[in-house]
Amino acid sequence: MTDPTPADDAFLAILRARLGDAHVLTEPADMAPHLEEARGLYRGSARAVVRPADAGEVAFAVRVCAEARVPIVPQGGNTGLVGGGVPHGGIVLSLARLARIRALDRVGATLTVEAGAILADVQRAADEAGMLFPLSLAAEGSCRIGGNLATNAGGTGVLAYGNARDLVLGLEVVLADGRVWNGLKGLRKNNAGYDLKHLFLGSEGTLGIITAAVLKLFPKPLxxxxxxxxxxxxxxxxxxxxxxxxxxxxxxxxxxxxxxxxxxxxxxxxxxxxxxxxxxxxxxxxxxxxxxxxxxxxxxxxxxxxxxxxxxxxxxxxxxxxxxxxxxxxxxxxxxxxDAQRYEGGSIKHDVSVPLARLADFLEQAEAACLEAMPGLRPCAFGHFGDGNIHFNLSQPVGMDRAEFLAAWARFNRIVHDIVQRLDGSIAAEHGIGLIKRDELQHYGDPVGLDLMRRLKAALDPQDLLNPGKVVALSDKPPPALP
CATH class of the missing domain: 3.30.70.2190 (Alpha-Beta Plaits)
Structure with missing residues (x-):
């Protein structure tokens, strides 16, 4: 894989000719919001931020990058919490302009939307039709539905309605070679071969780029x-x-x-x-x-x-x-x-799930182990108790240096995740793997499962151009370190 230098502008010129100069951003100030993740843990670099207007332009951009062997990081609202949308070379492909509500089917209770639609706008479109789209989370005013689906977002409605993948009937996806898979059928039953949409839901843009989706709607609570x-x-x-x-x-x-x-x-x-x-x-x-x-x-x-x-x-x-x-x-x-946790200094965060029957066991064991490791630590375990998902966050001891505290992140990962593993849980409940948990997945993941994931990645993205280094890596190159 190669990454273009400032002297190698041929592929950018091709992109500008199709998308327009205004949508191929290379000025540092224009690119800055796309290079750092929401919590400021990672800051990356890119040759350009590319902003296609529709699925055809996304496919064109991907083909151009594939021919030039340029990595692509798909990005929605850039509200992720695991570094999955941070680029390290190549281009950022922003889906923000793909924001249309394509169709509403009142009889079938579905909404077809483009990946760049803001989640709150999707909710509003359903509400105006007298129905409910139940995916709801703190960032819904700025996150985009494509990113929600690519990370299999959870939120507060999972107990009643399921995760993001449970709310999808069909997808439109641009593959690593620029082809477009049109799976936008709004069918409740479809056993015509493999259910391909589930390859891309939760894949964090490493297997394909979601450009549109058919979403399930529900009766509005009255x-x-x-x-x-x-x-x-x-x-x-x-x-x-x-x-x-x-x-x-x-x-x-x-x-x-x-x-x-x-x-x-x-x-x-x-x-x-x-x-x-x-x-x-x-x-x-x-x-x-x-x-x-x-x-x-x-x-x-x-x-x-x-x-x-x-x-x-x-x-x-x-x-x-x-x-x-x-x-x-x-x-x-x-x-x-x-948001309130930010005012209490550094916070080491874990997004985990365990079987419901073991939730109390997990909280008791994890809090005791963490307090033993660092007296004065302030555990703040909260979240979606009804579906077994706990945000096991640790606020720094009062008066401790923030950087010194955050330097202990890996140590507390091992403490907390070992307990999660013993209780048959998951180290990644709803935020995904991205960069921050990539090595943790290698440490705790089932070897056969990890092998299958690598085979899927190699089959669908043989050049390793789509969000490379995230989730499961095809090389042994380590992810960027936490600051």
Missing amino acids: SRAVGFVGLASPRAALRLLEGLRRAAGPSLTAFEVMPRFGLEIVLAHMPGSVRPLADAHDTYALVEFSSPRPDAAAGAELEAALAAAIEDGTVEDAAIGASEAQNAALWALRENLS
């Missing part, structure tokens, strides 16, 4: 109730989850958990936050019941379920939103936690 619950421990949260699932079935659409430390820093740092319960509790759960029936008594059902849990000792206290404004305020306590 009755909703949100509760904020105080609990004595994560084990009590697990008991509550079991009880609510039995009582509510599919009406239980969200179950998020955060620790006392997490709530306290949200209250301290996020303007407008209000303490929802009079007393402090070890663990908090954010619970949502919803129904597509406008006459459904979601509030009464949630109140009855929580009252029963208080009576049997599972729940210590609870508050239920009395309006949509109060529901939104309760949700904000959970959604603002990631």
Whole structure:
């Protein structure tokens, strides 16, 4: 593989002739937003940022780069958290201009969108049609649907609706040689050979470039109730989850958990936050019941379920939103936690999942092991408890140097991920592998599975031009180091 030098501008001239000078960016100031990931852990380099307008221009750009053996890093909103969209040479291929809503099928309950559509705009298009696209996450105002699908994003709706891959019926994908696979059929049943879309969903742009998708839509919830619950421990949260699932079935659409430390820093740092319960509790759960029936008594059902849990000792206290404004305020306590952590210094982050029955075991073992390794550390384990996904974040001890703390990242990876492995979990729940977990995947991954992944990569991208070095590498070249 070769990467062009400033004297080797032939391929850029070809791209400019087709896309226009305004969409082949080479000035440092123009490229800067595309070279650094959201948390600032990685900063890369590129020869140019290329901005095609449609799938045909994406295919053209890929063919030109393939002929010149120039690496390509596909990029959506650049909101990823594992360094998967950071370039190290070659070009950044931005999908931002592919932002059209192509079609809405009310009868089939599908929406066909281009990869550059902002997630919030996709949600809005569904809402305006009286339906729901349930993928929801903190970055939905800036992340783009192509990146969501390429990383198999999770978010707060997984308990009821599944991950991003569960919300897709068809894809349009540009392959490494510039050919376009048109798999945009909006079929609920299609067993005509291999289900190729699942090769590209979650592949982080290493096997092909998603340019459009047919998405599933759902009935819009018309009755909703949100509760904020105080609990004595994560084990009590697990008991509550079991009880609510039995009582509510599919009406239980969200179950998020955060620790006392997490709530306290949200209250301290996020303007407008209000303490929802009079007393402090070890663990908090954010619970949502919803129904597509406008006459459904979601509030009464949630109140009855929580009252029963208080009576049997599972729940210590609870508050239920009395309006949509109060529901939104309760949700904000959970959604603002990631931002609040920034004010507490360095944070070493883990995005892991374990079987539901082992969630409490994981939290107890991981917190004890990390505190033993570094007294004064402040664990902040929170997230999508209902589907087994925990963001096991570690805030630095008060007064410790941030750089010194972050230098311990690999040490804590081994502590936390060893426990995840023992409990039959995954070191990458919803954020992906990218650069930051590539070596961890090599360490913990099943050898046969890793071999299959390399074979797929070699078959679909034999020149290793699509997001090279991410997820699974075809060479032994190490990823860039964390700062």
